[in-house]
Amino acid sequence: MNYITDSIINYVKKDKTNYAVLLNGSWGSGKTYFWENTLRPEIEKIKIDGKKLNVVYISLYGVKTLEEVNKKIFLENLKNVIPQKNRYYLKLKKVLDFTKKKNIDKSLSELGKIIFSLDITGMSYVSKLYKSKVQFENFINFKNVVLCFDDLERTDIALTQILGYINNFVERDGTKVIIISNEKEISEKHSSENLELKTLVSLYLSNLETKNNSSQSIEKESSSSDSMIIKNKKKLFGEKNDYKRIKEKLIGKTFTYEPNDFEIINQLINEYSGDYKEYIKNHEEVIIEFFVTSQTKNFRVLKHALDDFELIHSKFIEYKYSDQKNILIDYFRFTLACSFEVKTGVMGNEEFAELNSSESFSTAFIMYEFTKSKKSKPDSYINTFVNKYYPNSNIHKDQIFFKFIEILVRNGVFYNELFKKETDSIVRKSKRVLPDYIRLLGDFRSLSNEEFDKITIEIFSKLKDGKVSFIHYRQAFLFYRHFIEKGLFNKDYEEVEVALSTGLILSGKRSQYKENLDDFLRPLITEEEDPCLYYFQNEIININENLEKEMHKDEVSNLMNLFQSNYEVFSEKLLSEFYSVPIFYYYVDINNFFESLLQIPNSDTHSLRKLLEKKYNQNEKNIKDIENLKLLKNKIDEHVCNNNINLKNYLLNELSKTLEECIKKLEKVKQQKDEAEA
Template identity: 25%
Template sequence: MANKPIIPEDRLDAQLKDYLYRQTNYAIMLTGSWGAGKTFYLKNVFFENLKATGYKGIILSLFGIKSIDDVKDRIFLELYPILNNKVLKTSTTIFKALIKSIDLTKIITNDGIVTSAVENLEKMSQELGEQKREFINLDKLLICFDDLERANPDMLSDNQILGYINSLVEENNVKVIVIANEGKLPEQKFREVKEKVIGTTIHFAQEFETAFESILGDLKNPTDKFLTHVRESEITIFNFLKNENGENINYRTLAYFLNYYYPICHHIQCGFEVKDLDDQKDNILDVLLKFSLMVCIEYKKGVIDFRAKHGLENGVDYMIRKIYPIGDDKTKSMGEELIDKYFPDDGYMFYESIYAYLTGGDYFDQVKFYNEICSNYHVVDQNISPQYKIYNKLSAYAYQQMSDQEFIDETRKLRDYAVSGQFFLQDYPTIFYFIIRHGNVLNINYQTLINKFKKAIRKTIIFHKYIPGLNRYMTVGKDHEYYEYYSQLYPIMTEINLLAKTVSERKLDIQIEDDLQYDYQKLHTWMVQEYQNPAMNASFSGIRPKIFFNTFLKAANSQKVQMNILIMITYTPTAYDTVKSDFNFLSNLLELVTAYLAKKSVKNISGNLILELQENLKKTLNDRKGLIGEPLKIAIWIKSDLIE
């Protein structure tokens, strides 16, 4: 009968087995890039295949060893389960140096486990004593020394490790594989290792599909939907992973990605309550898979971490830079370079919740993730409005798959929604670009379009919300081809945004004043939380001092204590820059308290708390001298509100 031909996937297996079956006095070296999966392959694939041959493989890391006795101890700890199995005690030899210097103290612990270990060791010694004491009778053992390049340099330089391996392979015909990461060992030392103990060097290169399926097989209870999704994305995953180490795939990173991406994917595949979002599941998964891959790869490379995002979080800035290039002389941030590398055709979105989870800064916060999804896909009141469905469709990279006519039709719809004022303020520059790109398919007059945008923005002024970072959407420079049109949008966007800010602050002031009087605990909790927020909005600057002091006088002592604390927290010198309206509130409140104390004699705990409020206000005003900035809001109280 003819021999079965060796298929490509079996070649490495055949090479390694050929070494085992030969009479040799040398070791072989298995090299490959870091993370290529060498150790994983030996432990999970090759060792399993060895079972039918009677061979048993062990892997021993040389990282952290300080002496040859350490090596022997580690070998013993790997061998012990084998030695306790009489079936494996057959003929031929392994040098008795493997056990002659066992340090039993390294097996002794405080948890009582050693008692049985020592008894077994004594029993094993008796059994070995019945055979030749010079040797341990284990015929088919393969020792794989891992992390050669991470071994103690002194032990490599004086050849202790190489001498020990040499004694095993030359004097006792022991089978040894030395695992090394390509390019990590100095060239001179690499040549020395090959000359002294290595007979053959085998380069390890896995078939991606085989390794991919093997790692998927190790996942705990993955759903069929998840497996289908990642298998359909296999080419994308492969291409992204090549960014880490050229053509050499780091399978450690692949395993990390698949394990951490699974909860994200499963959460999305379970569906969203908002039907419009649920309809976007495939697009969301596509974006999240690529984003997660980028973060995992660069995190494992050490380029980014939980705190060092290098501008990746500025996705809006990136999109604007791509849409409105302002010259090739602009220096890119590291984050921009990464985004260009992984997302050359747009489609990038940043998710703080996913980034923190993948870089070890947080658990997978599903609530925060959902809020980010809603923001990125313009979900309002549990729906994506018709105009933003069009916007999302035209902003996604997949829009290029449209037919020419469909693109014209969708662009026309976008224009119609825009000129009727149905978009958020910050989106108009991008919408202008969407309408005129690809040769101005609507043949529209640019100035006419800008005029209609300005009119629409003014007409819908009451619907616009304040955008703190609006300036990020207004970055087109004077050298831009369409600067004359964008520059007409920016002033009205700024004007309407400031008006929206005033309205927003007025609403907040009313809410704060209302909660101060009728739901103080709610207000207290919110303002304390706001203190932790770098963009802190908590302030009493728009509150009437009379309302604050009257509420203080009527409150129980426990609430008076809290109100004193809240004043100190809200107006710590480091909280945020004081504006004039803050100073006015504090000054007029102090005037009220001082006038009250001048007319009334205070005593007991309640009186002491009023005195404490007075001292807190004096200290706060004194601490903040010189820190007063320009007024950012108009105080909503007047002098006549003061208590007489």
């Protein structure tokens, strides 16, 4: 990039110029980084008439008015000329001395506005300056100033307006101006401005042309009208018109920034220090591999990824996982891959947000691999991701997806507990020998012929006898069906289906509730897609629900006893231990609960309304309560209708209204969940 640096330095040093220069490059290519770390330091070394240049950098991102630009320039210039460590009154004195030395007549009246608008005891002087009604352009002397306008394509000011504004500095003040932007996005932005007006003008012109051409038939006129409007819009307002005209007048030279990837990566690494710098330096080939694979050419995202991983690296050391080097490199790889996918908005990356663990990731991958031939669908996002970044991976042996990293990359939040939970789980797994059924249901391709034949028979026998956890039966049927199709297992479909169906029921009777069942069932299969897989999937869900019901049965029963005996403890537990437990789903005796409701004091009846509002405030976990809440509401309505009005019945009626609102909220959540899963 030396030629760009040398050319811009020569432009700045040149005595008289009447143009600006444009540093053009794609988003995230490192233009701003190049400015801050190469161009600006070189410009600040230049002296004109023995004085250093004052370099003022302005980002136009999100700026809505020219007045706002003026204020930004003023404050940036003020920051350059006034030492930050000086006290407030010294800052004002410096500003006053500055204006006197520069003989800026107009600035004196503006300075008076500033001084009298400030409150030393109130907010900071910068905030006051920003809100004061000052003509900031009258306050600045642009002699020996170099202006840099970044993010031109991301301003909210009309393109012609902001370019005309910048042109004033060049023509009126003779200021050196450097513009940093993505020229492709400038053209796209300009073409999308004032679309309605452009369309109307183009339509008017098209109608005139049509009327003047009387030889054309009406039918032909109608068929070509749309294309004529588009043609005239491009002719009148295309990117080659206004933008090109203003650019030719304003921009003297355009430099396209196309950095050397390896040089920039090396520069980014050198920004860090200590053990972290040493670590990423030793794994530079991983950075290069994932950067090239992503095809993004986006150094800004790479910088974000390295910043995120610096936090992970520090936590890894803090929690004394330093000896688990294989885990750390897996974290590094996924941080890079996830960042390039999420932060550049690759289509489908939202699927990561729906996954809860490494298990759900591998299950989703495997389910697609073994059902895609039946679906006749293109690759899923997860499979595309694996094939892109981890082409030679073993989905069961290799750790790929980590939920705490996905949350950190997507939301910028680091959850210590989730980090520790996932890391401890990986450490435990690395120390144990995989059971044969896990080896078969995910890693069968690595088995020898003898191992495969032996294990398929042994595991089938265990599955038939219910000696494998019920959560694996859908996947087991999927694999054994695949083995039969490929001639690897000598049984027919019906025999396998009956054997596994029987084994699933037996397994359910000796199993415990699985809290993270979703991890083993994503993606859910519909009955239309695959009736057999759907059957196993549905049975697994039913078994788990019954196990959950049994698990909570005694706990909820004890809670309901407190409802009448110790309401204060009941209310405390309801919003803590049982906040996400569908208590009415497990407590099926609505009649008994209703009788208790009639016995509690009026104050507790009123309090119950508030408790239920909080518990059922769009909490997905409580969807199962919908039907029993309806039954309870009907019981209350029937009682109120058949009895005389009194305070108790009034409060019960209010409780009924609250229940109705809770039911609506839960049904809305259920609908959203169903639509998301469809």
